[in-house]
Amino acid sequence: MKQFSKRKWLIGVLLFVVLVWWFSLPKVLFSDPISCVVNDQDGNLLGARIADDGQWRFPSAEEVPGKFEQAIIHFEDEYFYWHIGFNPISMAKAFYSNLTSSTKRGGSTLTQQVIRLSRKNKQRSYTEKIIELVQATRLELKLSKKEILLHYSAYAPFGGNVVGLEAASWRYFGISPKQLTWGQASALAVLPNSPSIIYPGKNDKQFLNKRNALLKKLASKEVIDEETYQLSLLENLPSTPLPLPNQAFHFVDFVCQQDQKEVMASSIRYQLQQKANQITVKHQRALQKNNIYNLSLLVIENKTRKVLAYVGNTSTPESPFRYVDMMQAKRSTGSTLKPFLYAAALEKSQILPTSLLQDVPVSFNGYRPKNFNEKFHGLVPAHQALSRSLNVPFVNVLQDYGLPLFYENLRDAGLQQINKGIDHYGLTLILGGAEVSLWELTQAFVNFKEVYSTYVTSSSQYSTGEIQNLTINASVSTTKQELDYKPSNWHASSVYFTLKAMMELERPEDFNFGAILGDDQQIAWKTGTSYGFKDAWSMGMNEEYTVGVWVGNADTEGRPNLTGIKAAAPIMFDVFKELPKSQDWLLPPYDDVKQVNLCPFSGMPKSKACDKSELLWIPSHSKAVQQCTYHTKISVDETERYEVKNNCYPLSKMKKKSFVELSPIEKHFTQTMGFETPPPLHPNCGELTDEQELMEFIFPRKNERILLPKSFDGTNEEVVLQLAHSKNTEVHWYIDERYLTTTTELHETSIHLQPGRYQISVVDEKGHFLKQDVLVEKTL
Helix, strand or coil: CHHHHHHHHHHHHHHHHHHHHHCCCCCCCCCCCCCEEEECCCCCEEEEECCCCCCEECCCCCCCCHHHHHHHHHHHCCCCCCCCCCCHHHHHHHHHHHHHCCCCCCCCCHHHHHHHHHCCCCCCCHHHHHHHHHHHHHHHHHCCHHHHHHHHHHHCECCCCEECHHHHHHHHHCCCHHHCCHHHHHHHHHCCCCHHHCECCECHHHHHHHHHHHHHHHHHCCCCCHHHHHHHHCCCCCCCCCCCCCCCHHHHHHHHCCCCCCCEEECCCHHHHHHHHHHHHHHHHHHHHHCCCEEEEEEEECCCCEEEEEECCCCCCCCCCCCCCCCCCCEECCCCCHHHHHHHHHHCCCCCCCCEEEECCCCECCECCCCCCCCCCEEEEHHHHHHCCCHHHHHHHHHHHCHHHHHHHHHHCCCCCCCCCHHHHHHHHHHCCCEECHHHHHHHHHHHHHHHHHHHHCCCCEECCCCCCCECECCCCCCCCCEECCCCCCCHHHHHHHHHHHHCCCCCCCCCHHHHHCCCCCCEEEEEECCCCCEEEEEEECCCEEEEEEEECCCCCCCCCCCHHHHHHHHHHHHHCCCCCCCCCCCCCHHHEEEEEECCCCCCECCCCCCCCEEEEEECCCCCCCCCCCEEEEEECCCCCCECCCCCCCHHHCEEEEEECCCHHHHHHCCCCCCCCCCCECHHHCCCCCHHHHEEEEECCCCCEEEECECCCCCECCEEEEEEECCCCEEEEEECCEEEEEEECCCEEEECCCCEEEEEEEEECCCCEEEEEEEEEECC
16 A cells, blocks of 8 residues: 555656646747848848847748858757757866866757747756756757757857847858858858957957867767868958848838838839839939938839838938938928829819919919919810929819818828818918828828729729738738729729820920930829928839839938929839830720810810810710800801901801900910900901909909018018000000009009909000009918
């Protein structure tokens, strides 16, 4: 009975020991913070950020390179693949040596060293050795030999604040561990045993002897041949840690701010990123001569939405605020939102691509938009208004389209940073009153363009979720979208006609597009310049890629010639030269367009008064648009030199002829458009007496408030009054029936006014009279 109890007790003790051994290993061996590491899509290191504890500790690799594996095993644990976590012979030799010699010798296996590293290198003692031995045997059961070696290579100290093989390889040799030579791998293999020996100017001989001894051992074991051994002895030892690759400084920051815990295989293309860096440095050197110091650049693969190149800011030492990522900074949009309004107006059938838009002076509660060159053009086809980026026509379009609706359109297009409400922006929304980042604006253009691309490649269908975020991860593919015949935001035809107009973008005479890129490249592009020359934008798209550029100063200082066409566009085109060309990719989406007869002058559906018409493509969803209102049939005499009436000219000699009739202000600003206006009345028929058809105030407009401009010394400047007259005649000006002046041809005058209400009146030499009441107010 006693023997049975003793056996039972022994079994219980043995079971307890087994249980203690089984649960001796922590669930998580290492919980140390790791560095954020970002690679390009091919595995090349773009950059890294130090771990929270101040150590360069890269995430564990998938495998240990063969050269380092051989080197570390032959240096630390030659029987690594044969023991069960500890080596009794090595331990006995170390024990004997420590008793009989002043030189301490270790007998720990690599497995035991992994345990010691996980226990933060606690003070060495026999108790600690027993714990390491127990946990090492348990670790051997839990993990494979390869996994144990991976743990060691990831957490072994390599001197200073460098931890792990990955960090050590980059910090000491500037290369990936897979690229290490035998000499380099051997140098790193001896460091964990004595990490303090790597110190600039010290311990070089000790370090060299250890490495060479290891190389000799590898040669004696025939791991390396004699030639490799001799060449490896000639290799230099590492000294001062090298800086890590820094090809995409702001991109790495952007990734690491997202709490990245693993090595990020990003979507960046290394060579393209290098080219983008070189391009930005070249242009920044030229721009800084004009005290323009900051810029950002983004390249996107359209179909996948992958970021291929990311330059957050210039990197030259002369550039202030160079550490600020201007890619994510919100800046005034300038004219860059005009394509979205153009497409929205097409969607609503408010305009057709060829319909005429007014480009004359206008005022909206004191807001008087002007074109960039401060000139007016009278009437301009809608597609030319976009290609020439005229401000006044687009303010008029926005006013008619509806600010609340367009605000929601922009939000639906993914421009979520435009979020302050319509009362904050007003009509300036279309001319730079809003602020967005280059990142979000480029994303919106990519999604906009891909509506067309999806339609023409998916049997005339649309993605049900057209707004997709840009991706920075090489392994993340775009979510496969469900298709529908009904668009979510835009019809393909609206996008097509917008891109077509953007391809016609007019350039200044000193900007030779063909010389920069070549005429065989088909790019839809748009520039933008903010008020005060503080922001310059350029957005360009071809079939496969979108390039976005912002140029300016981070502190919002404006500079002369800081314009989209001069500062940003050349950078964009230099990037496109590094990308594959796209030719003849923008073709009509034939299932979403239709042909109609349009008036060649007005671009509107042909009316009965139009003598000519041309068959042109328009969006198929366009509803009934008003017929041409500019042409009218007028009775003329036999010579067609005069307009005649029934009561002053024989009916038998009268002819009907089609002419273009414009208002006085339209006629005043409209340049040659190849149209014929009505001739003068026949002398027998009297004169035109309708003052509204003869004269029209350019400024002030009807019901307009005049805000008194301030000069630099704080005094009120003169108010300029302007009139359009359809005849070449003298005009007499009066204010509150008090004579002011007389003008000929150019009917413009100026006057000092105080706040209050006034009546401005004009009389021409024929006695035709026009008046207008105005309210003058102080500028706040």
